[in-house]
Amino acid sequence: MMKVRIKQLITEAAHRAYQDGHLPVSEFPDVEVEVPRAEMHGDFSTNFAMMSAKLQKMAPRQIAQAIIDQLPENEAFLDQIQIAGPGFINFYLKPAAWEPVLKTIHRQDRAYGANNLGQGRKIQVEFVSSNPTGPLHVGHGRGAAVGDAVANILALCGYDVQREYYINDSGRQIQTLGRSVYLRLKELVGETVVFPDECYQGDYIKDLAAQVRDLKGDNWLGDEAAAIDFCARFAADRIITGIRADLDAFGVTFDHWFSEQSLYDNGKVDQILAALAQRGIVYSQDGAQWFRTSEFGDEKDRVVVRRNGQTTYFASDIAYHQDKYRRGFERVIDVWGADHHGYINRMTAAIRATGYRADQFVVLLVQLVNLLRDGQPVAMSTRAGEFETLANVISEVGRDAARFIFLTRHYDSPLEFDLELAKKKTNDNPVYYVQYVHARIASIIRKASSGAGVGVGNEPQPGLLEAPEELKLIKSLARYPEIVTTSAQLMEPHRITYFLMELAALFHAYYNKHRVLTEDMSLTQARLYLVSAVKKVIRNGLTLLGVSAPERM
Numbered sequence: 001m002m003k004v005r006i007k008q009l010i011t012e013a014a015h016r017a018y019q020d021g022h023l024p025v026s027e028f029p030d031v032e033v034e035v036p037r038a039e040m041h042g043d044f045s046t047n048f049a050m051m052s053a054k055l056q057k058m059a060p061r062q063i064a065q066a067i068i069d070q071l072p073e074n075e076a077f078l079d080q081i082q083i084a085g086p087g088f089i090n091f092y093l094k095p096a097a098w099e100p101v102l103k104t105i106h107r108q109d110r111a112y113g114a115n116n117l118g119q120g121r122k123i124q125v126e127f128v129s130s131n132p133t134g135p136l137h138v139g140h141g142r143g144a145a146v147g148d149a150v151a152n153i154l155a156l157c158g159y160d161v162q163r164e165y166y167i168n169d170s171g172r173q174i175q176t177l178g179r180s181v182y183l184r185l186k187e188l189v190g191e192t193v194v195f196p197d198e199c200y201q202g203d204y205i206k207d208l209a210a211q212v213r214d215l216k217g218d219n220w221l222g223d224e225a226a227a228i229d230f231c232a233r234f235a236a237d238r239i240i241t242g243i244r245a246d247l248d249a250f251g252v253t254f255d256h257w258f259s260e261q262s263l264y265d266n267g268k269v270d271q272i273l274a275a276l277a278q279r280g281i282v283y284s285q286d287g288a289q290w291f292r293t294s295e296f297g298d299e300k301d302r303v304v305v306r307r308n309g310q311t312t313y314f315a316s317d318i319a320y321h322q323d324k325y326r327r328g329f330e331r332v333i334d335v336w337g338a339d340h341h342g343y344i345n346r347m348t349a350a351i352r353a354t355g356y357r358a359d360q361f362v363v364l365l366v367q368l369v370n371l372l373r374d375g376q377p378v379a380m381s382t383r384a385g386e387f388e389t390l391a392n393v394i395s396e397v398g399r400d401a402a403r404f405i406f407l408t409r410h411y412d413s414p415l416e417f418d419l420e421l422a423k424k425k426t427n428d429n430p431v432y433y434v435q436y437v438h439a440r441i442a443s444i445i446r447k448a449s450s451g452a453g454v455g456v457g458n459e460p461q462p463g464l465l466e467a468p469e470e471l472k473l474i475k476s477l478a479r480y481p482e483i484v485t486t487s488a489q490l491m492e493p494h495r496i497t498y499f500l501m502e503l504a505a506l507f508h509a510y511y512n513k514h515r516v517l518t519e520d521m522s523l524t525q526a527r528l529y530l531v532s533a534v535k536k537v538i539r540n541g542l543t544l545l546g547v548s549a550p551e552r553m
Contacts (some may be wrong), residue, residue: 002077002478003099006044007031013070014048021065024511025055047324048088060087076111080503098474103459105477105533113484113540122328125151127335127508128247129166135179136246136390139337140414143366144390145546146407147335148252149493150364152544162255166320166407169236170261171313176200177239178232182224184209185231189218198513210233244514246391251399251546260316262304269311269319272354273304281353288513291318297351298360304356318350333362333491341365357479364491366411372418397422400547404431407497407545411429427508430497431547432536434504439553441507441535444516448528454517460526469510470530476503480537484544493545500541506536 010031017023029051036045039111049064056063064083077097082090085406105112127147132139148163155161169172180199184206187193195201212234249255263269273289276282281292282304289305291314324332336343344363351361371378371388378388393402403420405536408430409415427433450456466475480499487495516527538550 001104002093002097003044003482003529007069010046010048010185011065013054013067016070016321017066020070023052023056023063023395025057025352027055030051033140033204034116035475036090039085040094040137041088044093045084045519046089046091047087050262053087056541063087064089081507095471096462098471098478099462099465100305101474101478102397102529102533105536106457106459106529109536110540110543113481114158115154115485116158116185117485117488118154118157119418120158120160121330122162123154123159123331123333124162124164124324124327124329125154125333125335126164126166126324128243128252130243131168131173132239132243133274134202134239135204136243138371138388138393141231141250141390141393142369142406142411143335143337144247144250144252145403146366146411146493149222149403149407149496149545150333150335150491152546153484153488153493153496154491156544158486159488164256164258165254165282167240167257167259167261169259169498170264170383170450174232174236175228177229177235180205181208181212181231181235183220185212186221186228187525189221204239205235205303208238211238215465242391246389246439247393247396249399250390251403258320260542263319263323264311268323269316271379272322273311273315276353286289291346291350291353292464293327293349293353296352298349299347302346303445314346314350315359318354321347321361322354323349325354325360329361332361333364338365338367349459362491366413367414369406370414370416370445372420374420375418378538393417393419400435401429401431403545404434406496407493408501408505410492410494425553432500432542432553434542435524435548435550436499436553437504437507438535438538438542439551440511441531441538442551445528445532445535448517448524454521454524456527456528456532458525458529460529461522464523464526465530467514469506469513470527473503473506473510473530473534475536476506480541494540496544500538500545502532503538503541505530517543 010033011028014023014028015026018026029048031046031048032051033044033046036042049060049067053060061083064087068081069081069088072338077093079092079094081092084090108114113298122258125147126142128136128144130136136144151161151163176198177200179289183193183195183199188209213229215234216230273282276291277289281295282289283292286291287307288303290301291304293302294300302314302320305311321332347363347416348361350357352358371393397419405417405422421429422431423429425432429434445456448456465471483495483499486495515526516524518527518530
């Protein structure tokens, strides 16, 4: 709010300076106003004068002075304005200028931070989408936390968001799953088998084989193809059921679970390939069918149907994304693991070839999680069956700690997840550090209500919240809506996490220096009004991350 007003003042002052002949050119760049890193440089700062220097053919400090001379002298919230360095204009606000922030937070409550950036546009976030060939591991958990938080943030910013899980229940990996279970089943009935390296190795395969044996007995394995097919479908269904349960425990729900196999069952893969072939975008060569992805930005053409007649994953992915747009989504966001980096160009080429813009397709690549136990890395390999499941992590450290820690770094950066740290009930644990602020303020409010009988919703008298620590808190609270907007625009939920940790640090510093409940009733009322606003914003931010805001800890 304050930033918008300062932008307006600068724009109006620049035009007046031109009209009065102090600036030679009527054209100006966009006004950018930022919060300086150092407090000594004011509450807000702009490089507008430096950005205007080339157009105006004047020294930036001269431009800055011309603008300052045109600013209204009676602007109530401004304390002083200074020119700094090569031409920055720094604005210092009066303490009273920050008081409306608290009023806005109390009035808007859970809606504080919301905006209409999306204007109701339909957008889809597809995430996790792990192949149903094994349980979710800790890496999938990070993707789940990122996708769900991005969806929450976009929804708060006015987008019509749908969450989707794409079930890769067709193709070679499902047959490999079936063969893996089938071979373990043959072991159970006493046969000696050679277990290929490409098969899935984990103990969960043995468990699935035992379940099949309990269901079907020992005398049905003669028809190997039929047995493998049954094992594949049985195992995939059981694994998907487990995945749903794990995600539910993680607080992640999807609006839609989409089956890859359905694209073949209803002929959509064949239809899109035929349509592209008719346009010459799919062509035949060396017995295979190829997509002219090189003509749409990829480094080479890609196979969509192999020589043996089997379609590639790329073929079904083309049909799947075509289906997304036909369902009315203006933009689709895919959350992928970092190992899919090389797939982006070909998928973007397919989006363009099927008639959509490249900017209607966004991929968020989530980097690996290095899990630490007792300071030592935990070895993980999905195919070898060596991994820490998401269910085990949730059971060990809790949903809140897992989600919060997954979001403490940008998803494009590797993350070290220290299991021992995540279990600590100390300020070393980032989620505990933030949640404890919410719980402590809840305790203060309960004590105020039961003891002094003071409510927290009454607007305080002006001028009582002017201590440096109080102003820092209010200024931080004022930044929250902008943090949310930026997080939505860049699809970076870690910005919310950083903000919450910074706000928690400011509160701890304030609480260690000032008593909230004092013998001065007016001051107590004002400080309760402040800390309850902090509590609301902490809750709002944690909600976006899918983390609870406890009243007691």
